[in-house]
Amino acid sequence: MPFTANRRVKANPHARLLTSAKGPYYYTADGTELFDTLSGLWCSPLGHAHPKIVEVLKTQAEKLDYAPPFQMTNPQTVHLAERIANLAPAGLEHVFFANSGSEAVDTALKVALGYHRLRHEGQRFRMIGRERGYHGVGFGGMSVGGIVPNRKMFASGMMPGVDHLRHTYSSEHMAFSRGQPNWGAEYAEDLERLVGLHDASTIAAVIVEPVQGSTGVIVPPVGYLQKLREICTKYGILLIFDEVITGFGRMGENFAAQRFDVKPDMITFAKAVTNGIIPMGGVIVTDEIYNTFMTGPENAVEFAHGYTYSGHPMATAVAHAVLDVMEEESLFARVRTLEPVLEDAVHGLRELSSVKDVRNIGLTAGVDLCSADGAPGARGLAIFEKGLREGLLLRCTGDTISFGPPFISTPDQLRGMIDGVRRLIQFVS
Numbered sequence: 001m002p003f004t005a006n007r008r009v010k011a012n013p014h015a016r017l018l019t020s021a022k023g024p025y026y027y028t029a030d031g032t033e034l035f036d037t038l039s040g041l042w043c044s045p046l047g048h049a050h051p052k053i054v055e056v057l058k059t060q061a062e063k064l065d066y067a068p069p070f071q072m073t074n075p076q077t078v079h080l081a082e083r084i085a086n087l088a089p090a091g092l093e094h095v096f097f098a099n100s101g102s103e104a105v106d107t108a109l110k111v112a113l114g115y116h117r118l119r120h121e122g123q124r125f126r127m128i129g130r131e132r133g134y135h136g137v138g139f140g141g142m143s144v145g146g147i148v149p150n151r152k153m154f155a156s157g158m159m160p161g162v163d164h165l166r167h168t169y170s171s172e173h174m175a176f177s178r179g180q181p182n183w184g185a186e187y188a189e190d191l192e193r194l195v196g197l198h199d200a201s202t203i204a205a206v207i208v209e210p211v212q213g214s215t216g217v218i219v220p221p222v223g224y225l226q227k228l229r230e231i232c233t234k235y236g237i238l239l240i241f242d243e244v245i246t247g248f249g250r251m252g253e254n255f256a257a258q259r260f261d262v263k264p265d266m267i268t269f270a271k272a273v274t275n276g277i278i279p280m281g282g283v284i285v286t287d288e289i290y291n292t293f294m295t296g297p298e299n300a301v302e303f304a305h306g307y308t309y310s311g312h313p314m315a316t317a318v319a320h321a322v323l324d325v326m327e328e329e330s331l332f333a334r335v336r337t338l339e340p341v342l343e344d345a346v347h348g349l350r351e352l353s354s355v356k357d358v359r360n361i362g363l364t365a366g367v368d369l370c371s372a373d374g375a376p377g378a379r380g381l382a383i384f385e386k387g388l389r390e391g392l393l394l395r396c397t398g399d400t401i402s403f404g405p406p407f408i409s410t411p412d413q414l415r416g417m418i419d420g421v422r423r424l425i426q427f428v429s
């Protein structure tokens with residue numbers, strides 16, 4: 001099982017079997033109802049079994065179940081690319097489809113290498129990631145990622161030339177921030193230092209999650225992303241926002257790029273684009289990047305990269321239905337109204353002595369617990385396992401609990417989720 005304590009699950013598999021889902025709830029084999037506090041794995045903001053999407057799946061399977069994406073396409077995939085580009089900041093106009101966040105990231109890194117090479121700057125090969133960053137598990141994403149356990153076992157397989165910015169989290173300066181912390185923009189200057197060390201002429205791209213999700217919702221300091229953009233522009237370095245979690249409304253805007261008013265050169269997306277129902281990911285690139293590839297002989301393949309399932313018609317049909325529902329039900333506006341509800345509720349946990357930090361932005365929040373003496377991660381695991389008996393499917397990494405509830409949640413469900421977590425924290429403390 002992926003990212004799982006396999007032996008622990010096998011010791012008690014029954015407790016971990018999800019057998020059905022409806023709206024914001026999962027149901028286990030023994031019939032327990034679990035509130036879906038992370039929208040699956042950040043990917044199901046519309047909740048589960050939405051009737052419109054179920055219907056689309058049936059009709060699409062009858063109409064066009066698969067279409068090869070090499071040298072062929074289909075109208076709905078073309079239309080989806082236009083639709084996604086229209087949601088992105090102006091100037092990001094073209095989409096390349098993949099099937100996961102990891103594939104989207106590796107695609108973006110390859111686009112960066114190809115772009116510079118085509119502009120006769122092939123010596124730009126370095127990628128800059130960030131400590132605590134998560135960009136999936138491909139060799140590219142792993143290399144630019146910054147979560148230690150994901151890296152150390154595979155250290156010999158890292159891409160060459162990758163370096164990392166420091167992460168921006170400081171409990172001393174930003175604990176219990178609501179929204180963006182006011183401290184820490186100067187961390188963007190790390191990029192100047194890396195330019196000083198490696199020389200800009202060797203650096204292809206910087207990749208960051210605008211909000212670091214998997215490491216426990218690390219919110220960018222005010223001005224930090226703007227500063228990164230300025231430095232990238234100054235040195236001709238491409239800026240990639242990995243929006244696999246933040247894309248499609250999680251920040252109350254189409255993309256975090258709009259929430260933070262910073263335009264990257266590429267955006268990677270996945271997860272919510274299909275509400276997690278069928279795998280899909282992709283990269284949105286600027287006109288400038290696209291046009292750079294559209295050179296050379298007209299009969300030549302411009303970008304020697306792609307997947308059998310790029311732009312899979314079942315996934316594109318679902319994505320259209322998801323975007324329709326998001327529009328019809330004004331779900332991004334709903335995120336904006338739910339954000340203060342979640343913020344107020346989750347910051348109420350501050351009163352508990354074992355809570356070390358609470359932070360939030362959009363419809364996300366992170367809560368750090370003090371670790372039990374000599375047993376880091378034990379509290380998080382105990383809370384997760386007890387939550388399964390108390391009606392909450394939680395995401396605990398170490399002693400951090402991350403929240404990313406469905407956009408369809410009601411204010412009462414969000415408050416109920418946090419009340420439940422309060423009881424769990426009290427129980428294990």
Ligand SMILES: Cc1ncc(COP(=O)(O)O)c(C=O)c1O
Pocket residue numbers: 099100101102103105134135136137209213214242243244245270271
């Ligand atoms: C920011 C980010 N990038 C990439 C990925 C990898 O996505 P996948 O698991 O679909 O490969 C994730 C997954 O959580 C993510 O959060």
